[in-house]
Amino acid sequence: MIFEEPRAVYESITSRMKALAVVRPLLALDSSKAKAERGWEGYRLAELALAAIDVVTLRTDMRTAVRQETVVDHVSEFAALQLPGRPAEEYRAVARWVTERLINTEERDRAFRHAIGSVTDEGFQTRMTSFQILKEVPDHVGQAALIATDAAITVLVHAIDVDIASEQIAAEAKLEALLKRARIGEAWQIAHTARLQSIRYAKDIHGRIEAMKRNVRAVDWDTEVKETVDDALEHVRSRSATEQQLKERVDQLLEVTDDAHKRRQLEGLGTLIVECMQRHSVLIDMLLKVGPEYRRQQDRQVFVAPTLHARVHMHEQLLQPVMEFSLDACLGPLEAFTRAVLGPQQPRVMYLPDYFEALARVSELAAGDLVPVAHDDDPGDGEHTAVFSNAQHEAVDVLLDTATDQGVRLSALLGSTRLPGPGIGPESGTDALLAMRVQQLFRQVPVRQLAVGEPAVVAVDDGTELVDERFGGSDFLLIRTQSQPSVPPRSSDAPTADDNRLSSVTPIPDRDQESA
Amino acid sequence: MSHHEDIADAARMVALALARGKAPARSGEYARLVRRFETEPDFAQIVRKITQGFDLTVLEVHRMPGLVLGTTPETDFAVSVADLVPQTADRPLYLLAQLAIAALAFPRPEDLDDDEYVTRVSVKQVDEEVRSLARAIEHRLAQTDADTDPPADQPGLEGLWRAYLRRNATGTTRADKTPRTVTYSLVRRALTHLAEHGFVRKVSDEDAGTYATSVKYRLQIRDQAAGDMLRELAALGVAALPSRDQATTSESAADSALSTDDTLPGSPLPH
Numbered sequence: 001m002i003f004e005e006p007r008a009v010y011e012s013i014t015s016r017m018k019a020l021a022v023v024r025p026l027l028a029l030d031s032s033k034a035k036a037e038r039g040w041e042g043y044r045l046a047e048l049a050l051a052a053i054d055v056v057t058l059r060t061d062m063r064t065a066v067r068q069e070t071v072v073d074h075v076s077e078f079a080a081l082q083l084p085g086r087p088a089e090e091y092r093a094v095a096r097w098v099t100e101r102l103i104n105t106e107e108r109d110r111a112f113r114h115a116i117g118s119v120t121d122e123g124f125q126t127r128m129t130s131f132q133i134l135k136e137v138p139d140h141v142g143q144a145a146l147i148a149t150d151a152a153i154t155v156l157v158h159a160i161d162v163d164i165a166s167e168q169i170a171a172e173a174k175l176e177a178l179l180k181r182a183r184i185g186e187a188w189q190i191a192h193t194a195r196l197q198s199i200r201y202a203k204d205i206h207g208r209i210e211a212m213k214r215n216v217r218a219v220d221w222d223t224e225v226k227e228t229v230d231d232a233l234e235h236v237r238s239r240s241a242t243e244q245q246l247k248e249r250v251d252q253l254l255e256v257t258d259d260a261h262k263r264r265q266l267e268g269l270g271t272l273i274v275e276c277m278q279r280h281s282v283l284i285d286m287l288l289k290v291g292p293e294y295r296r297q298q299d300r301q302v303f304v305a306p307t308l309h310a311r312v313h314m315h316e317q318l319l320q321p322v323m324e325f326s327l328d329a330c331l332g333p334l335e336a337f338t339r340a341v342l343g344p345q346q347p348r349v350m351y352l353p354d355y356f357e358a359l360a361r362v363s364e365l366a367a368g369d370l371v372p373v374a375h376d377d378d379p380g381d382g383e384h385t386a387v388f389s390n391a392q393h394e395a396v397d398v399l400l401d402t403a404t405d406q407g408v409r410l411s412a413l414l415g416s417t418r419l420p421g422p423g424i425g426p427e428s429g430t431d432a433l434l435a436m437r438v439q440q441l442f443r444q445v446p447v448r449q450l451a452v453g454e455p456a457v458v459a460v461d462d463g464t465e466l467v468d469e470r471f472g473g474s475d476f477l478l479i480r481t482q483s484q485p486s487v488p489p490r491s492s493d494a495p496t497a498d499d500n501r502l503s504s505v506t507p508i509p510d511r512d513q514e515s516a
Numbered sequence: 517m518s519h520h521e522d523i524a525d526a527a528r529m530v531a532l533a534l535a536r537g538k539a540p541a542r543s544g545e546y547a548r549l550v551r552r553f554e555t556e557p558d559f560a561q562i563v564r565k566i567t568q569g570f571d572l573t574v575l576e577v578h579r580m581p582g583l584v585l586g587t588t589p590e591t592d593f594a595v596s597v598a599d600l601v602p603q604t605a606d607r608p609l610y611l612l613a614q615l616a617i618a619a620l621a622f623p624r625p626e627d628l629d630d631d632e633y634v635t636r637v638s639v640k641q642v643d644e645e646v647r648s649l650a651r652a653i654e655h656r657l658a659q660t661d662a663d664t665d666p667p668a669d670q671p672g673l674e675g676l677w678r679a680y681l682r683r684n685a686t687g688t689t690r691a692d693k694t695p696r697t698v699t700y701s702l703v704r705r706a707l708t709h710l711a712e713h714g715f716v717r718k719v720s721d722e723d724a725g726t727y728a729t730s731v732k733y734r735l736q737i738r739d740q741a742a743g744d745m746l747r748e749l750a751a752l753g754v755a756a757l758p759s760r761d762q763a764t765t766s767e768s769a770a771d772s773a774l775s776t777d778d779t780l781p782g783s784p785l786p787h
Binding site (some may be wrong): 313320340342 | 533539541542554572578579580585586593594600607611614618622624625626628629631632636646653666671675676677709713717720722728730731737745747752754
């Protein structure tokens with residue numbers, strides 16, 4: 001090459017320079033000011049960037065793009081590997097920053113630029129090359145997602161402007177040779193590279209299909225596409241056969257190798273080759289669909305009339321004029337815009353929870369709490385202590401047991417609780433417990449005991465007013481009663497003043513309900 | 517397939533277009549209906565008629581978001597701005613934020629036609645953009661000595677730019693929250709509403725919230741919103757409608773001429 005004319009050599013220099021330029025944004029990450037400002041000196045950002053390109057390239061399954069969150073998740077694992085013991089948020093922040101630098105979100109058009117010299121007919125010129133690494137495109141449902149550009153894949157597989165096919169054959173030959181000598185680590189690298197190349201291949205076909213979808217006339221089927229597709233189909237078929245052989249070779253080696261490390265490597269290689277084979281079957285599938293897709297797009301694009309719409313300069317024709325409108329005048333045009341942007345909405349059917357939501361909605365005007373949330377009377381988070389002690393419960397049980405079939409007045413029992421004694425006393429509060437228990441007896445007739453014929457105490461309201469210093473209401477009559485089994489309580493000889501209320505069936509009071 | 521089945525299919529397609537988060541790539545049924553729309557002019561016509569019955573319009577059928585519908589002034593299916601912003605004082609500023617988000621997302625007219633175009637917009641960016649525009653107006657009016665103060669009894673005559681500048685960009689309340697009336701909050705609310713309807717997606721918290729746009733957002737603006745607003749402005753005598761020869765299609769001009777020639781009789785042209 002030395003003897004050739006510089007002019008002829010320069011083409012090679014230009015193309016290599018273009019490849020080197022792609023590496024620059026990655027290396028620049030580690031010397032960026034942001035790295036020091038954010039205290040990320042410990043991370044190797046360029047290496048994280050390679051991890052990001054890797055995951056986008058490998059996860060991009062030829063037709064779908066990868067969401068940024070997925071990439072950030074993946075890259076933050078690498079960040080954690082580089083610098084263990086830091087908070088997970090930091091890993092994610094580093095990963096997101098690296099990913100966004102690769103998208104180049106700081107530039108309006110997202111392009112990285114580099115001046116590169118080239119020799120044309122007019123002589124030497126310096127031209128500005130622009131390229132992207134990760135690109136934001138709409139995915140299959142029209143939401144933003146990431147793909148790796150050709151430039152990015154170039155950085156990964158260090159193969160520029162070479163014939164994909166010949167590169168692939170060379171890689172396979174090398175792989176086989178390495179396998180023969182059982183240099184598995186190197187063989188893995190080669191297989192990995194081969195996989196990336198098949199991704200490039202698929203990208204090429206995919207790009208053609210996409211171009212076809214946009215405008216079927218822009219694609220020349222007879223000369224360009226058909227040839228490429230036929231070649232690719234033939235190529236992929238033979239490659240699949242080669243990979244089958246490689247897989248068999250790996251399996252053979254697995255049988256004869258005892259070394260645990262080698263076995264692990266071989267298994268890894270086997271998995272990788274299987275993955276390559278799967279990828280090829282997807283590729284074959286894609287290639288088989290190109291023809292029908294072309295005809296379908298032809299049908300679609302010829303039949304459907306293109307939509308006519310005005311080209312509007314949003315900034316100059318809409319935003320700038322409306323800013324000078326008065327508050328009153330601007331509403332019409334702006335409402336028209338927002339209504340049209342948000343489009344038709346599925347009407348909401350009002351159902352009961354909606355009313356609740358509407359009533360409970362807090363006005364957005366209110367800053368802070370509308371109503372005080374914490375109140376002195378609210379039960380605290382502390383331990384719930386029982387209000388009444390066991391001794392008090394026992395005392396009340398004893399008192400209630402004193403009820404005879406002649407009946408005893410609540411007022412009399414209340415008097416007893418205020419006498420000094422175990423569990424009772426003037427200030428003990430046992431009178432309140434008694435009043436509660438009696439109230440419960442009145443509301444909840446011990447039906448079960450009555451039904452099986454056990455003696456039970458019932459509270460009866462005969463209209464007598466309670467005269468007491470603490471409680472008001474009826475002076476209940478507490479009567480011990482016992483019914484015959486399977487005889488309804490009303491046939492008992494208890495002087496039931498209020499039959500209807502007695503016969504209502506309610507659960508038997510539970511002791512636990514009273515405490516607390 | 518019977519005629520009645522066709523109508524059921526067409527109505528289903530409209531229902532899928534109204535539902536959130538449905539796309540042909542996610543539903544085999546939707547993909548089948550989109551294919552029918554593209555290849556069967558009669559079916560496409562039924563879909564158009566059904567949307568007409570709802571006082572809606574078919575803006576277009578796109579392979580990613582599927583059927584994209586537009587609203588008419590009569591329809592009950594459009595969002596109510598009063599529901600979006602209950603406070604009348606905030607309403608013009610919120611609506612301005614919606615327009616500024618769109619203007620920032622699609623700075624060039626051709627961005628609206630690019631099928632691969634997605635971009636990012638952040639709360640901070642939108643606020644800075646509107647503020648710098650407003651300051652430019654303020655600066656220009658200050659040089660002409662014009663009195664920008666509105667009459668005391670007619671606060672509605674205050675300029676929109678002035679009302680925006682009057683609000684703080686951000687701040688904190690006593691409870692350490694961002695006040696709801698600052699412009700950051702209004703822009704964020706606009707973006708949140710767009711995100712709720714699937715037009716943008718939040719990508720990070722950077723710059724007070726960064727969002728990525730979707731294809732549907734672009735189509736809704738290109739096919740209806742930009743034109744609607746332009747007409748409103750024209751009615752107020754502010755801007756001229758682009759003349760007919762400036763109007764162009766999603767394809768290049770040469771292509772549109774071609775496809776019009778190629779169009780067969782009975783194709784689903786809007787009648």
